[in-house]
Amino acid sequence: MVGEARGRAVKLQVHCAHQFESGFDVAVNFDSKHRITALFGPSGAGKTSLLMMIAGFVAPDKGYIAFDDRVLLDTGAGIALAPESRHLGVVFQDQRLFPHLSVEDNLRFAQRPSPLNRKESPFKRIAEVLELNGLLQRRPESLSGGERQRVALGRALMSAPDLMLLDEPVTAVDEPRRETILSYVERVVHEWDVPMLYVSHHRSEVQRVADWILAFDKGRLTEQGPPDKVLGADAVVAAGEPVNLVRLTKVSPSQDGGWLGTVNAGNSITQLRLPAELKNPGKSVFVEFAASDVMLASGNTEGLSARNRLPAIVTDLVPRTGRVFVALEMGEQRLWAEVTTHAIEDLGLVIGSNVTCLIKSAALRVVD
Numbered sequence: 001m002v003g004e005a006r007g008r009a010v011k012l013q014v015h016c017a018h019q020f021e022s023g024f025d026v027a028v029n030f031d032s033k034h035r036i037t038a039l040f041g042p043s044g045a046g047k048t049s050l051l052m053m054i055a056g057f058v059a060p061d062k063g064y065i066a067f068d069d070r071v072l073l074d075t076g077a078g079i080a081l082a083p084e085s086r087h088l089g090v091v092f093q094d095q096r097l098f099p100h101l102s103v104e105d106n107l108r109f110a111q112r113p114s115p116l117n118r119k120e121s122p123f124k125r126i127a128e129v130l131e132l133n134g135l136l137q138r139r140p141e142s143l144s145g146g147e148r149q150r151v152a153l154g155r156a157l158m159s160a161p162d163l164m165l166l167d168e169p170v171t172a173v174d175e176p177r178r179e180t181i182l183s184y185v186e187r188v189v190h191e192w193d194v195p196m197l198y199v200s201h202h203r204s205e206v207q208r209v210a211d212w213i214l215a216f217d218k219g220r221l222t223e224q225g226p227p228d229k230v231l232g233a234d235a236v237v238a239a240g241e242p243v244n245l246v247r248l249t250k251v252s253p254s255q256d257g258g259w260l261g262t263v264n265a266g267n268s269i270t271q272l273r274l275p276a277e278l279k280n281p282g283k284s285v286f287v288e289f290a291a292s293d294v295m296l297a298s299g300n301t302e303g304l305s306a307r308n309r310l311p312a313i314v315t316d317l318v319p320r321t322g323r324v325f326v327a328l329e330m331g332e333q334r335l336w337a338e339v340t341t342h343a344i345e346d347l348g349l350v351i352g353s354n355v356t357c358l359i360k361s362a363a364l365r366v367v368d
Contacts, residue, residue: 010035010068010163010195011032012031012032013031014030014050014054014063016053018058018062020049024046024219028216029221030221032214035189035196036196036210038197038212039199039200040201040203040206040210040215041216041222047167047216048167050216051165051199055086056080056088060073062076063075064076089157090167091149091153091169092167093167095140095149095152099139101139101140102136103135106151107123107132107158110156122160123158126154126158129191130184146173146180146181149173153169153188157188157194161194162194163194163197164188164194166185166197170200178205182205190286196209198210213225213230228327241325242291243289243291244289245288246286247286248287258273258276260274261274261287264331265311265331270309270310272308272310275361275362287365287366291325291338293363294335294336294338295337296326296343296347296355297356301356306358306359308358312328312330312354312355313328313329313352313355314350314351315329316351324338325337326338326339326344328357335357
């Protein structure tokens with residue numbers, strides 16, 4: 001998933017050190033302001049152990065954990081909030097649903113008094129978005145792995161969490177159903193504007209869902225950055241054509257009866273003309289568009305028909321047969337364009353080139 005840190009500003013601070021009885025130790029320091037941060041690394045690297053410290057199920061020897069300036073743990077000050085007081089939604093690899101309860105009762109068991117900033121019932125909306133209405137009276141034992149994982153996602157949401165912690169959420173799901181579960185994870189982010197810390201050892205998963213990757217090995221943070229930096233631009237392209245996701249900070253009507261979306265382009269603010277069928281004007285939304293829908297131009301762009309123009313800098317070039325995927329940076333946002341090898345030559349593109357991304361309104365898909 002390519003784009004900026006989606007939704008409201010968030011800040012997760014984690015500074016922990018702990019030695020287990022086995023001799024394995026974890027020592028990690030990071031601050032993340034990104035919407036979906038992935039803890040990525042091989043099995044046994046300590047990813048789940050760190051997640052359990054953040055959740056409050058493991059007490060580190062020394063540490064400080066805060067989310068949006070709310071301190072969850074500070075061993076130096078004697079602060080250690082109980083798991084249920086941290087306002088975190090945890091989705092375990094093995095789901096951990098109550099076997100004696102129906103799907104509906106599993107969901108309602110986790111509900112906190114505060115709704116998810118929605119006027120309608122959180123239960124109703126969660127069941128709708130995660131497509132659980134047909135499963136509500138069934139027991140967990142009668143569900144498939146993918147269905148159980150959707151229930152686990154819903155149960156975590158019912159607690160109105162400030163932050164979601166997902167521990168290898170698709171590992172126990174059959175390969176054909178993994179993409180489906182990942183699509184539900186993306187729906188959760190868009191629908192409830194809730195940030196996530198996502199644990200996985202699969203490159204394709206973190207490339208798809210994460211804004212920021214924390215590479216983890218042997219209890220230590222080894223590298224961090226956007227997916228194309230940590231995994232390599234080649235790995236991102238190898239996972240399939242990249243899809244761009246851009247957040248619009250504001251949507252307003254245009255003089256011709258359409259809609260304009262405001263985009264933070266780093267050093268400037270620009271606007272995108274949106275499809276006329278957009279609903280809920282004024283609401284912060286996201287737009288998706290394929291890399292193949294982006295044309296690149298350099299120099300003077302006057303006279304070009306495309307009205308949607310985003311300034312960017314070339315950060316990498318990934319050649320494929322007869323075409324090139326161009327990695328781009330627009331402020332804190334990452335974009336991709338797919339162009340021909342001739343276009344690269346004609347434009348004289350190299351890493352560091354300043355370009356203008358041209359996108360037709362018809363290519364934009366609004367994700368609200």
